[in-house]
Amino acid sequence: MPEHGGDAGRCSSGLSAQNYRGATPEDRAIYRKWIFGMVIFYSALLLISGVVAIVIDLSPSLTRLTTLSAQPSVASSRSN
Numbered sequence: 001m002p003e004h005g006g007d008a009g010r011c012s013s014g015l016s017a018q019n020y021r022g023a024t025p026e027d028r029a030i031y032r033k034w035i036f037g038m039v040i041f042y043s044a045l046l047l048i049s050g051v052v053a054i055v056i057d058l059s060p061s062l063t064r065l066t067t068l069s070a071q072p073s074v075a076s077s078r079s080n
Contacts (some may be wrong), residue, residue, distance in 0.1 A: 020028065 020031065023031070
């Protein structure tokens with residue numbers, strides 16, 4: 001029921017760029033810590049993804065589809 005405030009997209013209780021100036025110093029500090037935490041989290045996620053991609057690429061034991069598709073197909077030995 002939207003008339004009871006169930007829409008999370010319209011929640012305005014959080015600190016945003018529009019009301020940052022009017023916030024208390026405590027709220028600003030919490031907002032900065034939260035933003036800093038999000039930057040650290042996504043940077044770490046990107047770094048881990050890059051390391052995993054490099055490790056997978058350097059692993060010689062994995063089968064690569066590109067090398068399999070580059071091999072010529074074996075022709076039939078009997079003639080028509």
